Amino acid sequence: MSLLTRTAGALHRRPRLRLALLLTAPLLWLAVLYLGSLTVLFVSAFWTTDSFTSEVVKVWSADNFHELFTTPVYRQVILRSVGVAAAVTVLCAVLAFPVAFYTARVARPRWRPLLVVAILTPLWASYLVKVYAWRLILSEGGLADWMLRPFGLSGPGFGLPAAVLTLTYLWLPYMILPIHTALEQLPANLLDASADLGARTWRTFRSVVLPMVLPSVAAGSIFTFSLSLGDYITVQIVGGKTQLIGNLVYSNIELNLPMAAALGTVPVVVIVLYLLAMRRTGALSSL
């Protein structure tokens, strides 16, 4: 018997050892690098800085969080960030549904994989290139202005709407994919049965298709919501003077690292709350 066979046999008889060998590396990664850095972030949020040298002073205090919740600017920015993430999510869901319906159920079966690839292609392009492309589109006299001029309108320019628009564009594929999968797996028999029992198309959509696909919409929303909440580059490029949480974190890093950490804790907490809410819809099992 070769060494390899004997080792394989020994492992086969020791399921615990097998599991340990399999999981040691990923668990180390998760515990030390991932959870570790999150802990450092959270701990450092309770430190302060020397106001002259900007050096971190390791003295415990909850001042940063107190400031966070009492300063109107911070409160505004937090609410604005959550609002942007929510708006992007709703826009993505509304836009993704018809696209996914087409790719999953209307298009000819042999075209479907190609269409999915087409939806994924933008994800391979550089994030910065795409955002700068939108800057060009939205700039004064740019594509948006040029297209809207015949209607007597002009583009939204740089600002909050532009940021929402660009983020929607960026994260749309993450919403289309889960909905596409859910619609593709929806048994055709159920649609037949609904029509057979007297339901017109709209009723079938409302009572059968939508409830069955909703967990996947929620799954997609986890991506769009958290990606939007963590973004700060897009808003810098197309958002004009708009500030989101990410921008405040960025501007505090040099001068007041503990404050940046306290700010950084906010999206983490919001997303944990969001995940708990989404768990109730069954979204996590359709990821």
Add this chain to the structure above:
Amino acid sequence: MEGSAIRLRDLRKSFGETDAVAGVDLDIGDGEFFSMLGPSGSGKTTVLRMIAGFETPTSGRIELAGQEVTGLAPFERDVHTVFQDYALFPHMTVEQNVAYPLKVRKVPKAERLVRARKALTEVRLEGFGKRRPAQLSGGQRQRVALARALVGRPRVLLLDEPLGALDLKLREQMQVELKALQREVGITFVFVTHDQEEALTMSDRIAVFNQGRIEQVGAPAEIYERPATAFVASFVGTSNLLEGESAQRVVGTPGIYSIRPEKIRVLKESAEPDEPEHTTAVGTVAEVVYLGDATRFLVDLDAGGRLTALQQNLETSAEDVAAYRGTRVRLQWNRRHTVPVPDHR
């Protein structure tokens, strides 16, 4: 036919090059339990799907209660379907599933509940209303599908091999229940199956399908005792055909003849032939199959060809019948059970 629930005229359906349904004419009476029997790919399910409205015929005409419905959508037809895999909505409770056709028709909520509960009682599932389909067994899901299709009292109920996924015991039980239910509600049932025994036990009339056409329509006894074609003779019941040389020598005239195995008696070769009412043929027992209540003898005739004879084990036991293997026997059956089969091949 007067008062026909369904009338099909020269119905055809092609998928690309293949003709799934190649010209079907059929009249199904009001309140009839009608079966469409045939092997898979014979077009019976396609006909059913065209009646339901899931498929559009390539040509031909479909009438429901005298009204043409050929081009109408499924929701415009007073026809409900029980699907082979039940097609229950997984996100709804049993009660919501059953109430769905009523909800669609905007029946008030209170009445909806009452009628859904009544329908569940009809299929003996009272008390299961709050469960989800995933929490039910196959047989129970089958009943929910039935209740859902019946609750709106459609003119016609279509059943697409609804018992196919159930085990034998449950299937036999459901056959009896389905038949009783149909008598009770008086709705026309159109039942698609590939199981000839199922069709024979439950139906008022049967249409036997083969290669997109109907070979024969008739009452079960008619189909079984007087098969109109060689295909019907072999598909319904055990195939037992005499043809060519052996037909000439045994029956006396050339042609194709069907003899049902249970009509044939197995005698000793030396037994006196009981003529002239009976036909006899001698041969060697090639195989003996003990079935418990009966025994099947496969006999190679001296005249050529092979016949199967089925004998009840009234006096005989497994050892007795096994001793027949390889022995010489005389087969004998009443002349009127020699059924000439027109040769369409």
